[in-house]
Amino acid sequence: MYDQDVDAETALFVISVAADLAGMHPQTLRQYDRLGLVSPSRAPGRGRRYSARDIAQLREVQRLSQEDGVNLAGIKRILDLENQVLALGHRVEELEAEIAHVRQQARRIFAAGVAGDIVATSVGRRPEAQRSTARSTALVVWKPDRVR
Structure with missing residues (x-):
């Protein structure tokens, strides 16, 4: 039926469906997009398309806001730091593999x-x-x- 594999990164959901899945109003999703909290993909007609990962991130934004009382600027900083930690973790893995290769060669x-x-x-x-x-x-x- 589909030519491509569907994973957490595949943008499938229009804004109304994403809003329902995240338990939010579509206008809230638009606001989060403007603030850079969750940046969905865009369809050819410029409509937003949300992935499963985007939905999970919307739920995390909602949890931080409602349960932990973090404001949107704080949530943006938290998400940026989490992304930075993930990127650094990947870089550490790359460097460890490179060191192992050099040691093997030595x-x-x-x-x-x-x-x-x-x-x-x-x-x-x-x-x-x-x-x-x-x-x-x-x-x-x-x-x-x-x-x-």
Whole structure:
């Protein structure tokens, strides 16, 4: 029936349906959009289209306002900080993956013979190909600086 997968980010709901799902008046959703609290997608005719994530955020705005007594400026700041924390968390994950990759690369040791061939080897060992060569063959071993 549908060509695309539907997820929490897919903008499906017109403003009246979103307002019903969030338990608010449509005019409240328009006000929240103007204030930047919840920014729905726009349809080609410029009509607002809300996703499931937008509905959840509308409910969170309502909860902060009614239950915790936070004003709209405070809610905007809270939402901005939460988004910043999420973005920083993703960046930390990226950096951890990069560090793990660099550490993995730092464990590799390479050996090069006079013939110019390069092979990976383990610490304290000559590569198998190098063992059978003549005594005059030079062996150079290097390792990148350790990542701390």
